[in-house]
Amino acid sequence: MTDGAKGAAVLERPHEVRQRVTPLGLPAGLLRTARPRQWVKNALVVAAPAAAGELFSRHALTQVVLVFCLFTLASAAVYLINDARDAEADRAHPVKRHRPVAAGQVPVPVAYAAGAALAALAPTLAAALCNPMTAALLTAYVAMQLAYCVSLKHVLVVDLTVVTTGFLMRAMIGGVALGIPLSRWFLITTGFGALFMVSAKRYSEAVQMAGKEGATRALLNQYTTGYLRFVWQLAAGVAVLAYCLWAMEEGGVARTSLLPWRQLSMVAFILAVLRYAVFADRGTAGEPEDVVLRDRALAVIGLVWLAMYGLAVVDW
Incomplete structure (x- = not known):
């Protein structure tokens, strides 16, 4: 094979693996x-x-x-x-x-x-x-x-x-x-909270890969951004509602604290969802851990929520 033929063969296989183990x-x-x-x-x-x-x-x-x-x-x-x-x-x-x-x-x-x-x-x-x-x-x-x-x-x-x-x-x-028995509200909040982040990630991927070739997630071409937006908005709403019901249920009222920390934690939880939704709406909510670690405001809100919920657990 001539040098020219070898070069042509390489060009025909642009994704050939060359790295030696x-x-x-x-x-x-x-x-x-x-x-x-x-x-x-x-x-x-x-x-x-x-x-x-x-x-x-x-x-x-x-x-x-x-x-x-x-x-x-x-x-x-x-x-x-x-x-x-x-x-x-x-x-x-x-x-x-x-x-x-x-x-x-x-x-x-x-x-x-x-x-x-x-x-x-x-x-x-x-x-x-x-x-x-x-x-x-x-x-x-x-x-x-x-x-x-x-x-x-x-x-x-x-x-x-x-x-x-x-x-x-x-x-x-x-x-x-x-x-440990798992609360129904815990399961609903966690499940729909996860769906919120997963669908927000898919939405962000769809926005970023729109019009580009080489997407390895084939379903991105079948989902519409409007549908994925609907899913993360629906999931966020259900997660917030379930968390509020969880915090307000009769068994969640603190007995020894002057402040109802479990109920107050609803504010921080809702703020966290709203803050995360900013990145979802922009199409930049790729990896959940990156969003949380890179956004200082969201990290602070998360720490406040953890503190409030921790106090609620200790008081109970």
């Missing part, structure tokens, strides 16, 4: 594929114990740290398998082509093998170190997320439901591990 680069690539920045989402495992005021005993803290680690293993398994399946599509994306699997730093078979091992390990450890319900919940999470990777992410509305349910499971598992 190295012994030191493989572990680093696997770690990057496990998305350390996303692990902050697993902090939701403290939600149920914190809401019930049962977070600060040694047993509770040990179990919460354990389920955090288990959920991190489970989510890492999903990320590895997802990136292995999407490697070709990711190479056509201006940002995702730098992911270790798409870039060739982690071979696709290695990503599949590591993901399968972690997917089996997390529920097994949960069964041995926690309780059967925790293991069942983790197993359901892994199965649902793998189904999402294979086919459900291509089904309208179902894709939003699956991602939202993943957040809800994170919020539930701490209570399940500790045997």
Whole structure:
């Protein structure tokens, strides 16, 4: 083959993987594929114990740290398998082509093998170190997320439901591990709050990718921005209503405090939703953790809400 022919062959394969796998680069690539920045989402495992005021005993803290680690293993398994399946599509994306699997730093078979091992390990450890319900919940999470990777992410509305349910499971598992009954208002608020952030993220992606090629999330071409706007607005409204009902229910009235902290926390919660909606409306609510950490006002509102709710739990 002449030099000109070789050059033409390269031009015909613009997304060809050229990066050579190295012994030191493989572990680093696997770690990057496990998305350390996303692990902050697993902090939701403290939600149920914190809401019930049962977070600060040694047993509770040990179990919460354990389920955090288990959920991190489970989510890492999903990320590895997802990136292995999407490697070709990711190479056509201006940002995702730098992911270790798409870039060739982690071979696709290695990503599949590591993901399968972690997917089996997390529920097994949960069964041995926690309780059967925790293991069942983790197993359901892994199965649902793998189904999402294979086919459900291509089904309208179902894709939003699956991602939202993943957040809800994170919020539930701490209570399940500790045997804490889960309030119906807690579940509704958490579920629709998660749907609000998930649909706001999809809306932002749709706005940013409008008219551009190389979108790896195929459903963005099927959803309209008007529909996604409707979903996040509806979810925000239901989450606020459920939280207010939760705060105002008879069992939520403080008995020893001079101020009704649980009821006052409604103000901070509503302000947080309204502030987050600013970014959703602009189409810049990409990653929830980035929005919260980068916006000082939203971070302050969140801390005020945490303080108020914490005082309500202590008073109760």
